[in-house]
Amino acid sequence: MVLSTLVLSPLTAMSAHAMGYASLTCKELWEHKDRIYFDNGYCLSDSEAAAQGDKSRCTAAKLSDVSFSNIDMQNLMLIARNEERKNCPKASSSPMADPFAK
Numbered sequence: 001m002v003l004s005t006l007v008l009s010p011l012t013a014m015s016a017h018a019m020g021y022a023s024l025t026c027k028e029l030w031e032h033k034d035r036i037y038f039d040n041g042y043c044l045s046d047s048e049a050a051a052q053g054d055k056s057r058c059t060a061a062k063l064s065d066v067s068f069s070n071i072d073m074q075n076l077m078l079i080a081r082n083e084e085r086k087n088c089p090k091a092s093s094s095p096m097a098d099p100f101a102k
Contacts, residue, residue: 021078026088033079040066 021029034048042065043058060066068076 021075021082022085024082026083026086029079029083029086029088033076036068036072036076036079037063037066040068040072042066 021032024032031048034044037044038053038057041057041059042063043055
């Protein structure tokens with residue numbers, strides 16, 4: 001039996017992830033955004049991720065104190081775009097804006 005490995009380019013991987021975000025509800029999009037924030041040390045006051053995880057990981061006082069990876073930034077932008085397309089209400093005081101928005 002021959003096993004093959006599928007290698008996705010960053011653009012292909014981003015497109016695949018974007019399609020996944022398009023199928024999520026507003027609440028699910030907020031939960032994904034909340035998880036990215038939490039994984040990087042920033043917790044919103046109403047953070048479900050922080051409530052379910054180790055609150056000692058909430059080390060960033062302000063979002064500007066966080067250095068997101070390029071992948072996290074891309075995912076946050078994709079989430080913001082999908083929230084806008086779905087006319088999602090602001091579930092939190094999310095300070096993340098889509099830098100491509102005009």
